[in-house]
Amino acid sequence: MLLPFLAILVTAAGFFSVFFVWRRFELLIAGQAGTASAIVVGIVSMSCPMFQWIWAYLGVVSFGLLTLSLVRYCLTRKGQTNHAGLSSYVATLEAQFGIPIRVIDTQRIRAFAHRRAAYLSVGLLERLDKDEVTAVVAHEAYHVKYSPSKLVSSLAALSSLTFVPYNDEHSADQYAADVASKDTLARALRKLEIVGVEQRIEDLLESE
Amino acid sequence: MVKLERISLRNEGLKKFFSPNEVRILGLLWEKERVTSGQIQKQCGDLSLACIAGTLDRLVKSGFVNRTIDASDSRVRYLYAPSCTQQELGTKISEQVVDCLVDTFGTAVVSSIGRFRR
Numbered sequence: 001m002l003l004p005f006l007a008i009l010v011t012a013a014g015f016f017s018v019f020f021v022w023r024r025f026e027l028l029i030a031g032q033a034g035t036a037s038a039i040v041v042g043i044v045s046m047s048c049p050m051f052q053w054i055w056a057y058l059g060v061v062s063f064g065l066l067t068l069s070l071v072r073y074c075l076t077r078k079g080q081t082n083h084a085g086l087s088s089y090v091a092t093l094e095a096q097f098g099i100p101i102r103v104i105d106t107q108r109i110r111a112f113a114h115r116r117a118a119y120l121s122v123g124l125l126e127r128l129d130k131d132e133v134t135a136v137v138a139h140e141a142y143h144v145k146y147s148p149s150k151l152v153s154s155l156a157a158l159s160s161l162t163f164v165p166y167n168d169e170h171s172a173d174q175y176a177a178d179v180a181s182k183d184t185l186a187r188a189l190r191k192l193e194i195v196g197v198e199q200r201i202e203d204l205l206e207s208e
Numbered sequence: 209m210v211k212l213e214r215i216s217l218r219n220e221g222l223k224k225f226f227s228p229n230e231v232r233i234l235g236l237l238w239e240k241e242r243v244t245s246g247q248i249q250k251q252c253g254d255l256s257l258a259c260i261a262g263t264l265d266r267l268v269k270s271g272f273v274n275r276t277i278d279a280s281d282s283r284v285r286y287l288y289a290p291s292c293t294q295q296e297l298g299t300k301i302s303e304q305v306v307d308c309l310v311d312t313f314g315t316a317v318v319s320s321i322g323r324f325r326r
Contacts, residue, residue, distance in 0.1 A: 106265050122286060123286075
């Protein structure tokens with residue numbers, strides 16, 4: 001009777017290990033969904049005839065895959081501005097940092113990382129110099145590559161995994177300062193009109 | 209479309225239908241036809257960039273202003289142009305307001321407007 005429970009746990013562990021190798025956060029969610037259903041199915045299968053664990057196993061796998069595809073769907077649904085003249089410049093930045101970059105259609109100066117992509121506004125591309133844009137993209141690339149997403153860190157905290165949400169704006173700034181320079185990043189940050197920007201620039205310039 | 213709930217009959221001129229900043233920017237656009245946000249900022253020196261950007265986004269969203277992305281000569285920027293002339297705007301708003309009045313008061317509105325016929 002322990003067999004189905006083990007098989008399901010192995011699958012869930014598979015999702016987790018792939019997550020740690022590829023750092024694909026949707027796999028972490030799938031892994032958590034897998035673990036949750038493994039516990040449920042494990043309890044249920046205690047009172048089931050032997051062969052039913054195969055169905056339970058398939059159920060869990062498809063549940064995991066369904067979660068995976070749902071998260072992927074939400075990822076790609078987000079709208080983006082496509083403009084022929086922009087694409088070559090954006091493609092250069094994408095190639096430099098190895099992350100997808102989407103352009104949002106607003107005059108406001110905005111930059112953020114959402115899920116696994118960096119978002120820049122047309123207003124930002126207009127008002128920041130090229131080296132400042134590079135610094136901003138480097139900052140967002142750090143978030144894309146190394147920061148846990150809000151959803152994932154809160155989910156992980158809920159399921160009491162050892163995955164503590166943390167604020168890593170400072171680390172992202174450090175990373176961007178290494179790629180561009182501290183002064184360039186500081187200039188870009190001032191143009192972005194973020195709340196508490198002076199403190200952030202102070203932290204940046206004081207650090208070694 | 210002008211938001212009917214935003215019409216305030218006590219205000220002067222176009223400010224009956226638009227915010228003061230919207231009126232200023234619309235005026236500039238009618239004057240110059242094709243401008244960048246930088247040119248607008250120069251003309252409206254007392255307004256912050258964030259304020260101008262917000263107003264422009266709103267005007268584009270409500271359809272009174274069109275913008276295109278200009279990515280020539282290795283820089284990216286928006287070019288703004290009014291979507292209609294001052295005259296056309298007058299026609300649009302009048303139709304909208306009169307429709308609304310006729311809905312409420314019927315033929316009384318028609319005879320009232322008849323006064324302006326020569």
